[in-house]
Structures are given as C-alpha cells and as structure tokens.
Amino acid sequence: xxxxxxxxxxxxxxxxxxxxxxxxxxxxxxxxxxxxxxxxxxxxxxxxxxxxxxxxxxxxxxxxxxxxxxxxxxxxxxxxxxxxxxxxxxxxxxxxxxxxxxxxxxxxxxxxxxxxxxxxxxxxxx
Numbered sequence: 761x762x763x764x765x766x767x768x769x770x771x772x773x774x775x776x777x778x779x780x781x782x783x784x785x786x787x788x789x790x791x792x793x794x795x796x797x798x799x800x801x802x803x804x805x806x807x808x809x810x811x812x813x814x815x816x817x818x819x820x821x822x823x824x825x826x827x828x829x830x831x832x833x834x835x836x837x838x839x840x841x842x843x844x845x846x847x848x849x850x851x852x853x854x855x856x857x858x859x860x861x862x863x864x865x866x867x868x869x870x871x872x873x874x875x876x877x878x879x880x881x882x883x884x885x886x
Contacts, residue, residue, distance in 0.1 A: 793836060800829045 771777055789795065807822055 804829065
C-alpha cells in the first residue's frame with residue numbers, strides 16, 4: 761500500500777475503526793461467545809452421557825462443570841455492562857444555568873411587563 765505510517769495510525773485511532781477491529785477480534789475463534797458456548801455445551805453433553813453410561817459417578821461432576829459455565833456467563837455479562845458504561849455518553853452531574861434579563865425589552869414581553877407595572881406611556885399607546 762502507498763499510505764504513510766502516520767495516516768494508517770490516524771485511521772486506526774478512529775473510534776469506529778477501533779470498535780470494528782475489537783469486535784472482529786472478539787468474534788473470532790474461541791473468543792467468540794457462541795463458539796465458546798457450543799464447546800461448553802458439548803462438554804456438558806459428553807459428561808452427561810458418561811454419567812448415564814457408567815451409572816456411577818456423582819452429580820458433583822456435572823455440577824462443577826455447570827458452575828464453571830455459569831461463572832463464565834456471569835463474567836461475560838459483567839464485562840458487557842462495563843463496556844457499555846465505558847462507551848456511554850457521560851451524564852451531566854452538576855449544571856448551572858444563568859439567565860440574564862437586561863431591561864424589559866422592546867417585544868411583546870417588554871410591553872406586557874410595562875403595562876403590568878403601570879408604565880403610563882405604554883398604557884396610553886405611545
């Protein structure tokens with residue numbers, strides 16, 4: 761390619777490009793939660809078959825595997841929530857609004873205020 765290194769670096773720093781690369785990385789191989797879930801399901805199925813065939817073995821074996829699968833899922837969900845919080849727009853914590861009213865003004869509001877306050881020129885239509 762005939763791109764300068766600084767141009768490539770600048771494009772890679774773009775938040776949209778960075779998010780795309782991160783997502784592509786997380787979606788590949790065993791980092792993909794679907795692929796990992798399929799592997800965990802096959803391990804659980806295989807263990808269940810082994811327990812049925814042997815007719816000996818404890819439910820503790822399968823419980824240990826299910827506990828690990830559950831823990832992995834909870835950690836994944838926590839990571840997703842943390843990621844969303846990180847990329848969420850910051851909420852305003854404190855805000856101070858200032859309104860500056862200089863005089864009564866010349867518009868409808870100004871005329872109304874002058875009438876209410878009893879300005880004789882406005883009341884007489886001058």
